[in-house]
Amino acid sequence: MIDSIRGANLLTLDGLSREAIVEVLDTAESFVEVNQRAIKKVPALRGRVVASLFFEESTRTRLSFETAAKRLSADVLSLAVASSSVKKGESLRDTITTIDALGIDAVVMRHQSSGAAEQVSRYVPHVRVINAGDGLHQHPTQGLLDVFTVRQVLGERSGTSGAETGAELFAGLRVLIVGDIRHSRVARSDIAAYVALGATVRVAAPGTLLPEDVASWPVDVADDFDEALRWADVVGLLRLQHERGSGSFVPSLAEFTSTYGLTIERARALAPGTLIMHPGPMNRGVEIDSRVADLPSAVIARQVSNGVPIRMAVLYLTLAGSERESGL
């Protein structure tokens, strides 16, 4: 178990202890306040250089990371892969070595291959590597901002501030994750975070969209989707990932929607107060009915806005006290 991400890479949420996750959430709480100020900037990472390397399309994660780095006063090098030497066939290792030669302190990386971030962390051991999504493996900051959002909303309901509660609100919390579990790095990170914090997690999906090794995961598989919806305190939806070929795992999108989509009828049958979450981008009308996405119990916009403070916390904790610095 890793008890803190201070000065470490953030490649996966697997193996992070409850304390490590709570530390990120509490730090993010301070950054929420920074983001509400007139001057939304602190000098914490002044002089540090953060490279953002997105080998796969992304708007919100990339913008959110770059905003986070800038609000910490770090310099941001942003590699647009589409117009870079990667298109000319440069290897991952050469790309990283070249960028490292410019003098960087951290890499925020998204890649279509599982394990790419870990690979890079071996190429440049003196640089902190933050995984912004690798293939089907992990998307740690999404997992963190999801549990952060849940803690924030439940904290507001019970009239406590997040930092006071630690992980208390997660004890016995019932979380249902629905949809394309097989292709979802978000599901893998979410599950790791919820389980570490003490929540109970069920997954619901057509058999074809469940990973083959689901039996070894710390979750139960729900047999009856509608029963599981009534059971849940939090319903986490996942995007059906066409680009990873999810379409061929279900007979038709319409059938997926009618069996595992959160339709307006299903949303109305939820227990009052059940939170509806989605990591975005949504396929409105597929995994989530357009009207459901706009219900007050859907906290999707909040997930997006919490992305910045969570990523500030991750950059701050991983970069401060990093090896390169402590050698000075």
Add this chain to the structure above:
Amino acid sequence: MSTSEERQARQRGLTFLVKSQLLTSDDVARALRRMAHEIVEHHHELTDLSIIGLQRGGEPFARTLVSLLSELAGGDVPLGLLDVSFYRDDLSLNPVPDSAMTAIGHDLTGRQVVLVDDVLFTGRTIRAALNALMDWGRPRSVQLAVMVDRGHRELPIRPDYVGKNLPTSLDEAIVATLEGVWIGTRAAP
């Protein structure tokens, strides 16, 4: 006993070994009352006064000063709390400090600010606090009140209101709370 100094020491795996108690809780209360009177004496009008406590060690002292000053002024003196973690210059030397909340509910532009901290040592926390404060507006003036001034300044910073001047050696440590002031040493547990 929970001051910023102590928490940082704990993070470095050190504990505080008490040598002796220098001030009792009564002494601390008396010193705070005197400081409140000094602040009133200096400011006459308390209408544009803001008390800003530094997280976390300065918070209890700031709260006490605010209630004393509100009594003396016959009106509410606004309190703010400032966390300077993200403004520190020693992130690379020290582990990441525990950040606490900054809560300043009013615009500081044009206000006469008194920063309040528990122990004044190198002056680096105050340097960070001044930078942080400027992100919240442009105060008309900024003064500094500390419970203990232990010397060893590394920056040209001096307090305006002092509870107690305590000459110390560098290897000594001070813990100051509303319950009293102690001198001791840091040691690995």
